[in-house]
Amino acid sequence: MDRLKPAEAAPDRNLALDLVRVTEAGAMAAGRWVGRGDKNGADGVAVNAMRSMINTVAMDGVVVIGEGEKDEAPMLYNGEHVGDGTGPECDVAVDPIDGTTLTAKSLPNAISVMAVAPRGSMYDPSAVFYMEKLIAGPEAADKVDIRLPAAENIAIVAKAKGLDVEDVTVCVLDRPRHDALVQEIRQTGARIKLITDGDIAGGITAARPDSGVDLLLGIGGTPEGIITAVAMKCLGGVIQARLTPIDDDERQRAIDAGHDLDRILTTEDLVTADDCFFVATGITTGNLMRGVRYGAGSATTESIVMRSRSGTIRTIRSEHRLEKLRAYSSVD
């Protein structure tokens, strides 16, 4: 093995290990609202909980993907400074709950999620709400191409993973806009995992071994696409995307803002820097992680904690003593 040069060898702080407390707090708050049929109520408590923990993290962060503009959201709004102001200057993307409806109905794969990257390195998602996405794991990362028909990408993934096409499972958001895509995939013989929400978790499963998903295709939220790009940098997977305006007005606004709507946005376009952090904590149990579970006076959480520069992927299972947490309020 080549010896690392001293500068590369010098270990530094892995922010993700601090950031996980933020998504744990979001998930634990949201966990109380699982199945209560109130997605906005769940979202509100998750935002509050994350907001109260985020300033413990040693970073000089600005929220670039958050809960909307200042006048609409009181906390974690785009442009808000977060962190204790001492650490690296960074862009912060938060989705306190990806899958508010999943949470409200107690369906699988709701997560509390956060991504951090050096300042100015995250793509500005504000022009267009949706993007077409292709997400695949490391085996096929440099072989897939969103411009090809779904059938060809499925064949590419199958070959790269040493599978038959019939063994491949494609994750797709269950929406009428995907009817033709679903038909096209089924004609290949591949299987489909339809999800009602949550294409961050869906995209990550496409890049994890033994997750039961090999590829994600279809149109989902642009903010979720950028958060997914950070995860792909950590996992060695790929996201390719194309902005998909919903109407002529949005199309025109995007063009006026300088976006090239034909451009294929790659993982590197969505997050240009190399030292990025991704953390997510399960709210409801899913393919990636178990959700929040409660015992007598305790809550247990599971999280995935990743850094792109080192490529380390940790899963962290935490047991929280609720009485002690209450006594020391924001300390865990």
Ligand code: VTB
């Ligand atoms: C997408 C997807 C998200 O909501 O934004 C979706 O990326 C909304 O799609 O993961 P519709 O407008 O078609 O409902 C999620 O599923 C959850 O935020």
Ligand code: MG
């Ligand atoms: Mg959300």
Ligand code: MG
């Ligand atoms: Mg979301």
